Amino acid sequence: MRISSDEITHLEEIAYQIRRLSVEMITCGQWGHIGGSFSIAEILACLYFHELQVDPGDPNWPQRDIFLLSKAHAVPALYAALALRGYFPTEEIYTYCELGSRLQSHTDMRRTPGLEASGGALGQGLSIAVGMALGFHFLENPYNRVYCLLGDGECNEGQVWEAAMSAGHYHLDNLIAIVDYNKVMAKGFVWELMGVEPFADKWRAFGWEVLEVDGHDVDALLHVLHEARRVRVHGQPIVIVAHTVKGRGIRETEFNYRWHTSHPAPGVADAMLRELARNYARSEEGYSRLDKSDA
Amino acid sequence: MPEEMRDAFGKTLVELGHEFPNLLVLDADLNTSSKTVYFKEVFPTRFIQCGIAEQNMFGIAAGLAIQGFIPFPSTFAVFAAKRALDQISISIAYPRLNVKIPGSYVGVPTSRAGASHNAFSDLANMRALPYMRVADPGDNHELSAVMRAAVMTDGPIYFRITRYTLPHLFDAEYEFEWGKGQQLLAGSDVTLIGTGMMTNLCLEAAEILAKDRIWAEVLHCGSVKPIDAELIAASAQKTRAVVTAENASIIGGLGSAVAELVSERAPSVLRRIGVQDCFIETGGISELLAHLQMRPEDIALAARDAVEAKGAF
Numbered sequence: 286m287r288i289s290s291d292e293i294t295h296l297e298e299i300a301y302q303i304r305r306l307s308v309e310m311i312t313c314g315q316w317g318h319i320g321g322s323f324s325i326a327e328i329l330a331c332l333y334f335h336e337l338q339v340d341p342g343d344p345n346w347p348q349r350d351i352f353l354l355s356k357a358h359a360v361p362a363l364y365a366a367l368a369l370r371g372y373f374p375t376e377e378i379y380t381y382c383e384l385g386s387r388l389q390s391h392t393d394m395r396r397t398p399g400l401e402a403s404g405g406a407l408g409q410g411l412s413i414a415v416g417m418a419l420g421f422h423f424l425e426n427p428y429n430r431v432y433c434l435l436g437d438g439e440c441n442e443g444q445v446w447e448a449a450m451s452a453g454h455y456h457l458d459n460l461i462a463i464v465d466y467n468k469v470m471a472k473g474f475v476w477e478l479m480g481v482e483p484f485a486d487k488w489r490a491f492g493w494e495v496l497e498v499d500g501h502d503v504d505a506l507l508h509v510l511h512e513a514r515r516v517r518v519h520g521q522p523i524v525i526v527a528h529t530v531k532g533r534g535i536r537e538t539e540f541n542y543r544w545h546t547s548h549p550a551p552g553v554a555d556a557m558l559r560e561l562a563r564n565y566a567r568s569e570e571g572y573s574r575l576d577k578s579d580a
Numbered sequence: 581m582p583e584e585m586r587d588a589f590g591k592t593l594v595e596l597g598h599e600f601p602n603l604l605v606l607d608a609d610l611n612t613s614s615k616t617v618y619f620k621e622v623f624p625t626r627f628i629q630c631g632i633a634e635q636n637m638f639g640i641a642a643g644l645a646i647q648g649f650i651p652f653p654s655t656f657a658v659f660a661a662k663r664a665l666d667q668i669s670i671s672i673a674y675p676r677l678n679v680k681i682p683g684s685y686v687g688v689p690t691s692r693a694g695a696s697h698n699a700f701s702d703l704a705n706m707r708a709l710p711y712m713r714v715a716d717p718g719d720n721h722e723l724s725a726v727m728r729a730a731v732m733t734d735g736p737i738y739f740r741i742t743r744y745t746l747p748h749l750f751d752a753e754y755e756f757e758w759g760k761g762q763q764l765l766a767g768s769d770v771t772l773i774g775t776g777m778m779t780n781l782c783l784e785a786a787e788i789l790a791k792d793r794i795w796a797e798v799l800h801c802g803s804v805k806p807i808d809a810e811l812i813a814a815s816a817q818k819t820r821a822v823v824t825a826e827n828a829s830i831i832g833g834l835g836s837a838v839a840e841l842v843s844e845r846a847p848s849v850l851r852r853i854g855v856q857d858c859f860i861e862t863g864g865i866s867e868l869l870a871h872l873q874m875r876p877e878d879i880a881l882a883a884r885d886a887v888e889a890k891g892a893f
Contacts, residue, residue: 393675395675395676402642402643402675404670405670409639412636412639412640412671413640413642413646415639415643416639416640416641416642416643416644416646416647416651417647418643419640419643420644420648420649423644444667447633447635448636451630451631
């Protein structure tokens with residue numbers, strides 16, 4: 286399949302904006318998960334701006350693909366993607382975590398346009414994805430897919446493997462899981478706290494086809510998504526193990542568990558965003574809501 | 581004698597399955613015990629086996645509800661209300677999904693299955709979930725009516741199924757309404773409030789009390805959440821002595837709901853019959869009811885005690 290360099294540039298720009306807006310909303314709301322939001326920026330850009338059949342003007346369109354964020358604490362990145370895609374105004378991200386906001390700290394399908402399920406308690410999303418994949422069978426819809434994005438630490442949860450077992454048992458080949466394999470959990474490295482290796486082998490043992498990819502390489506992501514959807518359709522669910530870096534984009538946050546849940550003070554956010562811009566060769570812009578007193 | 585409640589459950593599922601083509605049933609390897617097997621035999625393609633993985637089953641039910649189906653994820657009450665409580669809470673109750681949860685094998689009649697299988701905290705756990713409606717039907721007719729009301733009402737619902745044969749309280753035309761209780765017997769001295777299988781035992785207790793010219797008013801609250809506050813408050817206002825009886829722990833279920841309500845609206849003497857903060861161990865049903873002091877004579881004793889205590893007010 287051919288991907289134009291314009292397409293790649295466009296998606297990389299979206300990923301940059303997802304990172305920038307994540308910092309903006311987490312700083313404004315004074316709460317959130319930067320590390321896990323940064324690691325999924327390219328994945329969300331490729332899904333929402335290339336792969337997913339969705340219509341922001343009709344979030345309930347019956348022929349839409351489904352995306353579930355099981356690692357729901359990374360929702361700032363998803364809010365950024367949804368806003369950029371047109372589900373709600375970008376300005377609304379500054380209500381993140383405010384009382385009464387449509388943008389809650391984890392996924393709330395009742396409030397936020399574009400969210401397909403509610404969550405936050407890790408391990409639950411893949412089961413919902415299995416239900417929706419089965420639902421497409423009952424609805425006799427062979428066209429749409431269910432995508433479910435999980436964290437690596439999240440795969441410690443037993444329910445993930447219950448869901449994996451049932452997906453394998455039912456040969457749900459309209460289900461594509463994506464694991465943000467960023468190797469870092471809330472309090473340390475996955476391999477030190479509760480290792481998941483041999484990771485690909487585990488999925489295969491549960492009846493899944495495994496595809497691996499560099500989760501920050503847009504070209505590679507587009508190829509693997511194409512392969513998952515159009516090439517490998519033979520009675521197995523597919524998992525894309527995306528090798529990523531937690532906090533990718535800013536030196537301080539990269540591979541650093543301290544930025545799992547940590548919100549920067551406005552002055553720090555300003556410096557971070559300037560560095561982000563430099564790292565991605567963009568014109569420098571800092572935190573948009575910086576007071577003189579915050580500097 | 582009516583059939584066992586679980587048979588009524590299985591048959592009503594089939595009836596509703598004919599009327600509602602988007603009704604699906606999920607099972608976790610219990611279908612011949614829970615009697616969802618009747619639905620499986622008639623609608624094999626609408627029956628989803630999930631294996632011994634209840635947490636996953638409730639997540640699957642959530643996904644199906646989001647897609648517009650009416651799922652009945654069926655398992656024993658202990659596994660629904662304890663093991664899968666987080667899944668029911670966050671995947672189902674929080675987004676108010678249209679999932680109908682039958683909790684089988686509640687309380688004492690589960691008898692020999694013992695501590696791990698005899699549900700006593702399911703009423704408390706489900707009552708504490710926002711957006712969850714909770715029912716403990718008093719007989720097969722009410723069970724069918726609850727199930728019908730469940731598919732006609734949007735939102736998450738939990739209802740209990742007792743593994744027992746309950747005498748009829750209502751007739752076949754009975755219509756269940758959320759938040760509406762029934763006064764089955766009028767009285768003036770003491771209010772007996774039952775739910776599920778215990779209402780029949782309250783009626784028997786009323787007969788015992790009548791011999792001593794103590795006139796008990798008997799209320800049935802099949803709808804535990806929302807509960808019929810007006811009915812209960814009015815009765816408590818009149819009698820000032822209330823005895824609750826439930827096939828569940830006295831902590832957090834009917835007794836607690838009534839205590840909350842009565843303290844706020846019509847302060848009365850209160851006694852709670854039910855499982856007194858213990859696990860229900862292995863035993864025969866009558867032995868257990870005696871051991872746990874949940875028989876009609878125990879209800880009557882509590883009623884006498886309440887009547888005497890109110891004299892001190």
